[in-house]
Amino acid sequence: MSVESLFPLLEPLLPSVQKPIQYVGGELNSTVKDWDEATVRWALMYPDAYEVGLPNQGVQILYEILNELPETLAERTYAVWPDLEALMREHGVPQFTVDAHRPVRAFDVLGVSFSTELGYTNLLTALDLAGIPLVAADRGEDDPIVLAGGHAAFNPEPIADFLDAAVLGDGEQISIAISEVVREWKAEGRPGGRDELLMRLASTGGVYVPKFYDVEYHPDGRIKRVAPNRSGVPWRVQKHTVMDLDEWPYPKKPLVPLAETVHERFSVEIFRGCTRGCRFCQAGMITRPVRERSITTIGDMVEVGLKESGFNEVGLLSLSSADHSEIAEVAKGLADRYEGTNTGLSLPSTRVDAFNIDLANEFSRNGRRSGLTFAPEGGSERMRKVINKMVTEEDLIRTVTTAYSQGWRQVKLYFMCGLPTETDEDVLGIADLAKKVIKAGREATGSRDIRCTVSIGGFVPKPHTPFQWAAQCDHETVDNRLRKLRDALRSDKEYGKAIGYRYHDGQPSIVEGLLSRGDRRVGAVIRAVWEAGGRFDGWSEHFSFDRWMSGAERAFDGHPVDVAWYTTRERDEVEVLPWDHLDAGLDREWLWQDWQDAVTETEVEDCRWTPCYDCGVCPTMGTEIQIGPTGRKLLPLTVV
Amino acid sequence: MVQRLRVRYAKRGRLRFTSHRDISRAIERAVRRAGIPVGFSAGFTPHPKISYAGAAPTGVASEAEYLEIGVVTACEPDRLRAELDSSLPTGLDVLDVVEASGGSLADRLQGSVWDVRLPGADPAEARDAAERFMAAERVEVERLTKKGPRRFDAREAVIMLTAEDPDGTAARTAREGTEETADRDPGPPCAILRMVVRHVTPAVRPDDVLTGLRLVAAFAPPSPPTVTRLAQGPLDARTGATADPLDLDRDTRGGEPGPAVRHVGDHK
Incomplete structure (x- = not known):
């Protein structure tokens, strides 16, 4: 079965869209292999705009490694912006790869790399544009295996319904192994169809196939257990670790885009x-x-x-x-x-x-010595002990002062807000720290021409960390603390003008928290939000908190859970977490102990x-x- | 800087969707890959000495784009042409390189020859619209610029405007010429506009002329045009033709003949 290029259909749409060059491919070092000579065909997707997705190391590495295999070809696809999405729907152009503009649905595997959970709605757009059923259970023999990787795949449960499989950890070796399983299965004439292929992948112990696991719930909403629903499937799926990075020196031939991207x-x-x-x-x-x-x-x-x-x-x-x-x-x-x-x-x-x-x-x-960045993360000594960021105030001021006196004019300091056990005082400590930094810098350089920028992100508890049990701080509290900090910085006559302040509001962190620690029931929320127009949730101009909250309300109707249950609720030691059957190698007791150490401000x-x-x-x-x-x-x- | 080289390059096929910034990044990288001894500006953030003259807009193909490179060791123009060309992606193709003799390249780029293909448009209607446009004294058009909508005359800068059939004959009626093309797939109708436009401020672009055609003759092609700049250079206002702007540089070096350039019509 040969596959035609979609470019003749796409080309007439391009003059009407923003930055058309992102859709035409032809990057230096990109590869177009003969379709019919390959037996295993991968479409690799980064579920964000081309300008963000192209520089992604993970995709570039796998693209190169897979294309080096003789019987395998790999092409890339990215999320299309809403302007092109609308035109593609109007003119019936399906989701395409940028390399040879082949239809994504024609590939054997659609591998999607999730650096962040905020790409989930873009996955649904791509599947829908590709003509691949959104729900894995509805897919047929002609649909690709939809496979997730990347850091967010360490808890793929919120998108479990939309995935055929997920892999944890380094992709180099497992992607080759998956190619080999697919190649063999196709060479044997696809025995047992799609399910047999998924079974062969799952039985390696290193590929998670969500539909081979059943989740049972307690009446109060907590998970009772997650267990395989057939034999030959491991109870826990292991992550992959490449041990010798010198053996895998990729990328060797980095992709050089024509379009402007975030990392040049x-x-x-x-x-x-x-x-x-x-x-x-x-x-x-x-x-x-x-x-x-x-x-x-x-x-x-x-x-x-x-x-x-x-x-x-x-x-x-x-x-x-x-x-x-x-x-x-x-x-x-x-x-x-x-x-x-x-x-x-x-x-x-x-x-x-x-x-x-x-x-x-x-x-x-x-x-030029323009700017240096440091990340103390916590504003007070106490906070830094809780998060195990072992930096004393003395260290920080000494370091920054050294930077100023060696000619650096601008220092950027990264912090987080909403950390476990945090109080207003911990956040206001950031203002004190910034002022001390400027004061010491002025004394050391004898100059007032130095600046410090305070940049703050909202903390989101993540799976497989000691804070996986913690209550996420609600967005009202976060916004309130950020406002107090801003006032404390701005009102300072002596130092205020030398201190820049960058922050984001707290609402997106709640959605990220829902998606990070969610279970399979959260899939209905993602779908509801996507159906209501949710796209590009990592972009503030596209993100809508209200759309997420109303989507959650509809999706959780009749369930004993809500957004707060997933985000601002602290879990106890024995609660089954949605990702407990996915093995990052971390000892659960060690993580719990580290969580207890955090609360008692004990460093490791x-x-x-x-x-x-x-x-x-x-x-x-x-x-x-x-x-x-x-x-x-x-x-x-x-x-x- | 020991030498300045003037480069004519094409942007073809799907690479017509590159913006001017995309092209300048691609060229800077190609210069590095090719190991061309480009000079750098002084200062905190040194920039390579590459300057661009009159770039074609995003989405418009071109057979005649120009830039100038300053190098710190002398380069043989033909070798630089080959090396730069092989370091650029297919579709950004280096056509001609000469050593600069002096003067300003930008000043020589007085006008452009444009080829505008209008798939689905009737050639006879196009010809009629072109005639009406040329007969008008002024054709005020409006374009959305970064500073908001701007009104200007699109007529005066247009020195020549004709409509043709795809086989190159000037259109008389929609069906004329079918005999010659009987053994080929005639396909849907397509009108081709050929225009020579003087470079003025604000620039009059082929799409401004198309806007003008809509205003004077209600001529509205059914699908987006494919635009190619065929040439730019010094204008002979009498004949409406452009000359090769690099000829002046060649003349001072002994009047070498210009290089063979692909026929302007056969871009991919």
């Missing part, structure tokens, strides 16, 4: 995992253990990636980049190598200490330097921390 740079992951133990951080919990990429692989990837892409900026990614055991050598080696080439280097996600200023100085050797050390095995990941997953130093050096390149 070549990014290299320098390690995965984080063991700092910040209790609010889902990424840090579910990606354990720490696995470093070696300095030499990093150097090679940067060299190849820049040459292949023509980008003029390199980002060294990880959850806490300065924690790489050889980061100083990496920074100096790259700064030496690219000196005089107008190549920028950036190091997102750094912790608060003076060492980072040395790194930042190295990275800005030839450029990073296990990177003091191995402990307490969190359970290494023993249950058969993994180990992989860190240097390797002692190797980056060689200077001969300029071609």
